Amino acid sequence: MSWNDMQPLLAQGTVDTLYMVLWAALVTVIGGLPLGILLVLTDKGGLLRNTVLNKVVGVVVNIGRSLPFIILLIAIIPFTTWVVGTFIGPTAMIVPLAVGAIPFFARLVETAVREVDHGLVEAVQSMGGSVPTIVRKVLLPQALPSLVSGVTTTVIVLIGYSAMAGAVGGEGLGSLAITNGFQRFDDRFMLVTVALLIVIVTVVQLIGDIAVRLLARRGRATS
Amino acid sequence: MITTSGLTKVYQSRGREVTALDGVDLHVREGEVYGVIGQSGAGKSSLIRCVNLLERPTSGTVTVDGQDLTALAGRGPRAGKGLREARSRIGMVFQHFNLLSSRTVQRNVELPLEILGISGQARTRKALELLDLVGLADKAKAYPGQLSGGQKQRVGIARALAGDPKVLLSDEATSALDPETTRSILQLLRDVNQQLGLTVLLITHEMDVVKTVCDSAALMRGGRVVESGTVDELLATPGSELADALFPVGGTASGPDRTVVDVTFRGDEAAQPVISQLARKYNIDISILGAAMDTVGGRQIGRMRIELPGGYADNVVPIGFLRERGLQAETVDEAAGAAPARTPALFTEEAAK
Numbered sequence: 424m425s426w427n428d429m430q431p432l433l434a435q436g437t438v439d440t441l442y443m444v445l446w447a448a449l450v451t452v453i454g455g456l457p458l459g460i461l462l463v464l465t466d467k468g469g470l471l472r473n474t475v476l477n478k479v480v481g482v483v484v485n486i487g488r489s490l491p492f493i494i495l496l497i498a499i500i501p502f503t504t505w506v507v508g509t510f511i512g513p514t515a516m517i518v519p520l521a522v523g524a525i526p527f528f529a530r531l532v533e534t535a536v537r538e539v540d541h542g543l544v545e546a547v548q549s550m551g552g553s554v555p556t557i558v559r560k561v562l563l564p565q566a567l568p569s570l571v572s573g574v575t576t577t578v579i580v581l582i583g584y585s586a587m588a589g590a591v592g593g594e595g596l597g598s599l600a601i602t603n604g605f606q607r608f609d610d611r612f613m614l615v616t617v618a619l620l621i622v623i624v625t626v627v628q629l630i631g632d633i634a635v636r637l638l639a640r641r642g643r644a645t646s
Numbered sequence: 647m648i649t650t651s652g653l654t655k656v657y658q659s660r661g662r663e664v665t666a667l668d669g670v671d672l673h674v675r676e677g678e679v680y681g682v683i684g685q686s687g688a689g690k691s692s693l694i695r696c697v698n699l700l701e702r703p704t705s706g707t708v709t710v711d712g713q714d715l716t717a718l719a720g721r722g723p724r725a726g727k728g729l730r731e732a733r734s735r736i737g738m739v740f741q742h743f744n745l746l747s748s749r750t751v752q753r754n755v756e757l758p759l760e761i762l763g764i765s766g767q768a769r770t771r772k773a774l775e776l777l778d779l780v781g782l783a784d785k786a787k788a789y790p791g792q793l794s795g796g797q798k799q800r801v802g803i804a805r806a807l808a809g810d811p812k813v814l815l816s817d818e819a820t821s822a823l824d825p826e827t828t829r830s831i832l833q834l835l836r837d838v839n840q841q842l843g844l845t846v847l848l849i850t851h852e853m854d855v856v857k858t859v860c861d862s863a864a865l866m867r868g869g870r871v872v873e874s875g876t877v878d879e880l881l882a883t884p885g886s887e888l889a890d891a892l893f894p895v896g897g898t899a900s901g902p903d904r905t906v907v908d909v910t911f912r913g914d915e916a917a918q919p920v921i922s923q924l925a926r927k928y929n930i931d932i933s934i935l936g937a938a939m940d941t942v943g944g945r946q947i948g949r950m951r952i953e954l955p956g957g958y959a960d961n962v963v964p965i966g967f968l969r970e971r972g973l974q975a976e977t978v979d980e981a982a983g984a985a986p987a988r989t990p991a992l993f994t995e996e997a998a999k
Contacts, residue, residue, distance in 0.1 A: 471724065532863065545700055546744035550758040554724060557916030560757065564748040 424609065430532030432599060437619055439513045440490035444581045444590065447520035451577055452523040456570075458484065459532025460558060470544070470554050487526030492584045495497050495523050496591055506550045516593040520584050553562055568638040575631025579624050586620065647813060647845040648697060650672040652904070653706035655692050667703070668869035674862070678848040679839050681856040683888070684866035688851040693866070694817050697847065698736045699729060709874040711812050734762055737806030739843075741818035743798040750800050752777065752786040753958040758808040776804040779835060796827035804836060807842070816848035820855060821912075828852075832859045853891050857942055877942050881910050881949070884923055884976050888979060892942075893949040897935025904953050905961045906935065910974040911948045920951070920971050928964050930954060951978070 458480065464470050465477035490498070496519045503510045503518040543561050552560065563570070569600030586597025596616045655667040666689045670749050674680040684690045694703040697708055699715055708717045710732065718728040725733070748777030757772040764772070777783050780800040783790050784912050790798055799819060806814055816835065820828040836859045839846050850856065856863045856877075864874035873880065873888050881889045891908075899906050909920075925932050954961045958977055968975040 540744070542740060542742055542744040542747060545759070546738070546740060546805075547757070548700055548725065549698055549733055549736070549738040549815075550732040550761050551725075552761045554732060557763055561746065562761070563862065565746060573746075 424603075429612065429615070432603075433596075433615060433619065436594070436596040436616070437623075440582065440585050440597070440623070443513045443516045443585045443593070443595055444578060446517045447524060447581050447585075448574065449530050450517065450521035451461040451524040451581070452574060453513050454521065455528030455577075456532055458525065458529035460536055460562065462529065462533040462557075463562075464554070466555060470557065484526040487523070488530065490523075492519075492523045493587050493590065495519060495590060500591075503619065508597050513594045515594075520581055520588065523584055524577055524581050527580060528573060531573035531576065532566075535566040535573055538569060539565045542636045545595040548575040565638060568635045571638060572631060572635045575628060575635075578627050578631075582620065582624055582627070647676040647711060648672065648680075648847055649709045650693070650697070651707050651709075653693070653696055653708065654704045655689075655701060656704045665869050667696065667706075669706070670866075670869070670871055672864060672871060674845060674847050674873070677839070677843055677849065678844055678861040679836065679859050679862035681863045682847070682849045682866055682871075683851065683853065683856055683863060684849075685851060688866040689829075689869040690866050691817065694815050694847065694849045694857055697815055698733050698738060699725070729794070729966070732796060734758065734809045735811050735813070737809065737811035739799070739802045739806050739814065739816045739819040741821050743790070743795075743802045743809040743822075745798055745801055749789075750786065750791070751782065751788050751790065751948060755804045755808055756829055756893065756952065758805060762809060767846060772808060773804075776807055778800075779838075780804045781809070794827075795823050796831060799823065799827075799831050799833065803831075803838065807838065807844075812845060813845045814844050816846060816893075818850060819848065821850065821852070828855070829858065835859055837840075856888075857892055857940055860942075865891075877947070881912060881947060882974055893938040893940070893947070895936035895949050895951040896936055897951050897953075898935065899953060903957055904955060905958050905965075906978040907952050907965060907968070908976045908978055909950045909952060909968060910976075911939075911946070911950070912974075913947075915943050917946065918971065918972060920968065921950075923971075924964055924967060927967065 432628055461476065462480055462484070465473040467474065467477075477538055500510045502522075504513050506518050507515045509515050517566070528550060539562050543565060546556055547557050547561050585593065585595055586600070589595055589597030589599070589601045590599070596619055600616040604616060605611045650670055652674045653667050653670040653672075655900055657664045657666055666729055668689075668691070670693055672682075673692070681691045682693060692701055696703045697710065699708065699719055702719060703716060705939075709817045713731055713732055715729065717908070718726065746757070752770070752773050755776055759769040763975060772832050774786060776784065776785055780803055782797060782800050782804070785793065785797065790801065793801065799904070800802070802819070814835075819835070823831060832855060834846070835846060838844050848860070861973070862874070862876045863880065865872045873883075873886060875883070877892070880886045881893070883889065895908060896997050897906075905959060921932055921934075924930070932954060935951040935953055937948065937950040940947065941947070954964060965977065
């Protein structure tokens, strides 16, 4: 295959990868954020102490975390088909990607929110703030830098997962590397996809770091 | 304004029960600054946190401005609407300021107003007004991370005042500050107490805080209030530990056949030359063994330990003269005399930390 033939394939692969990863990241944040907050609030000593709910959510999250992604991917094919109508293609892949990343992100959210100084929670309680107020005005804004860095980590994990998705017809760079690079012994494909993945991960990390730095700057003395 | 009765708090800690409050009855009158003093672990922190129910008392009641807060509390860990409304009328200042680092100073002060549902413009106006009151009008757009400790506490006080509270709770508000900043923050508390007619309940482990701003004080030990009353009343109570800690006078008799007397001066009497009058009138030599004088709540207050020649029987008349002049005079026997001198150590130990 000539370089000219490879180019459109690689371009399409990159677009597919970004499409899968970014949509999955969005779903992951929407699903994982409340779950992580719930884990903190329902914990003992939390604002909504509820041992049963905390244990149930904790166990579900741990199960999600312990399954290797490639297994999860295949195991939930019926679910994926039920949601999207098919289990092949980038759109279908968003489902297992999000399902795999939600528990991971939920734990990151939990850690980030737990680090918020309890004194701030008490201060807002003493002003008569309700639990939703505390979440909106204290926990989320104060944890924001950690949350953003959690999103960065999650996106990078999703890029890794998306490559595995290539094994079961997920399209994207991973799929190109597997079908052209591995099965057709075209080393150039392998090299270029690896290089592209490195570039994408680096760019994501860079954007994340800049965002965290901008957010963290607010709290510190600038003079 | 604030009344607690039979307030008890028992913590469960790894199967063991720890009693932090053991039947505390406290009465804070409207418009006064009330100081609760005690060592770490005496229960004063639990006490102040029970007043706005950040901590649920195990038993007993808390009444603030005629409203029984314990009745509003409900059962679960969540604070119901009634309790949240009541809390919004009680301001609180914290040792570690507890300002949101993600918000500017102005937005920190606006936070209680946001919770009260006050609209944007009114919020801004009120916040700037309060920042002006605490002397930080120029720092509205700064972040807490850019302020000094004293400035942070001023923001904390402005924030606590935002909801127009009638009561201000101060949880060791000056304990993280240096002595000079402590004085200026105490002055500010005194100012808001006087200008806004605010009732202030503060807890502290520093005697100086009580001395500087408090109208009344209570001493806590082992979860109980050991002594309480207005500073005047305490000084008038023979053997009061708080009075001795506030105005420590030491010294023992220089020999047998001497009478040691503790004299307490309050207000106008403090200005009178009573000791020289005493010496002249009865022609006796008076030695001063120890003395402490200070201004409490704008009044000169002091205690002095003096020694008169002769036994108690010889000095009934001179002591009577002192009492006639409106002074409080207590004879100190050798055995009891040593006891009060030891008491201030309770607080110096804490202060050394």
